[in-house]
Amino acid sequence: MNSVWTLGDWLQYLFSFIFVIGLLLALLWTLRKLQNGQGLLRKHTQRLQTVETLSVGARQKIMLIRVDEREILVGVSAQNITVLSPWPDHHIHSSEASGKAPAALAASPEPLTP
Missing domain, CATH: 1.20.5 (Single alpha-helices involved in coiled-coils or other helix-helix interfaces)
Known part of the structure; x- marks a missing residue:
């Protein structure tokens, strides 16, 4: 062979x-x-996208989510979802039109229960 x-x-x-x-x-x-x-x-018509995800624990994540042109940072755990950054407001307020600064958004996170 x-x-x-x-x-x-x-x-x-x-x-x-x-x-x-x-x-x-x-x-x-x-x-x-x-x-x-x-x-x-x-x-290209998808409005809701997960931009990035960071695992910070066994069952906890931080997610950057894009809705249309806005981005929001949320914390996700097994029990709830917590908003870590305020929802960006792109509309002109009446206080902005008059030259005054808009009121600051609340700094405390708001938990969302699924």
Whole structure:
């Protein structure tokens, strides 16, 4: 039995290996897109997006969420969701129109129960 490998055999195995690795990477990319809820093609009409997530404990996270063009920071735990930054107000208040500064928003976080 002849066990000598030719250059063609080596190239065939090399291209097969590269093909399999490429298929695995494509499958991982597809699963990641599906897991994020984006689908295979990104929806441009999606209004609510999770921009970033930071895990700060076993079951606690800090999330930056974008709604349209606004971003809000929330803390998420197993029991509740807490707003960590106020909802940005982009509307012109009557006090701004008259030249006065708007009243400061409350600094205490507001828990939201699911």
